Amino acid sequence: MKGCVNTLFGKRVAELRRAKGLSQEVFADKCGIHRTYIGAVERGEKSPTLNTVAKIADALGITIKELF
Numbered sequence: 470m471k472g473c474v475n476t477l478f479g480k481r482v483a484e485l486r487r488a489k490g491l492s493q494e495v496f497a498d499k500c501g502i503h504r505t506y507i508g509a510v511e512r513g514e515k516s517p518t519l520n521t522v523a524k525i526a527d528a529l530g531i532t533i534k535e536l537f
Contacts, residue, residue, distance in 0.1 A: 473513055474516075475510075475513040475514070475515070475516050476512075476513030477513075478510070478513070478517075478537075479510050479511040479512055479513040479514075480511070480513075481536065481537070482507075482510060482511055482525060482536070483511040485529050485531070485536070486511075486529070489529060489530075493507050493508055493511070496528060499528040500521075500524045500525055500527075500528040501524060502521065502524060502525075510525075522536065
């Protein structure tokens with residue numbers, strides 16, 4: 470596997486967030502998660518729980534499966 474799972478997941482979240490035209494701040498608010506935590510997830514510095522993954526997918530309007 471190429472790259473760290475956290476880094477790959479973070480890049481995917483950032484890509485989808487940008488495609489929706491959302492800033493990190495607006496996206497974090499939609500998720501109900503602090504902006505600095507979203508930034509850390511997108512940089513691959515944090516490994517979100519399944520509950521957080523579900524919040525991220527919901528805020529993007531996609532399924533968890535589509536997020537991965």
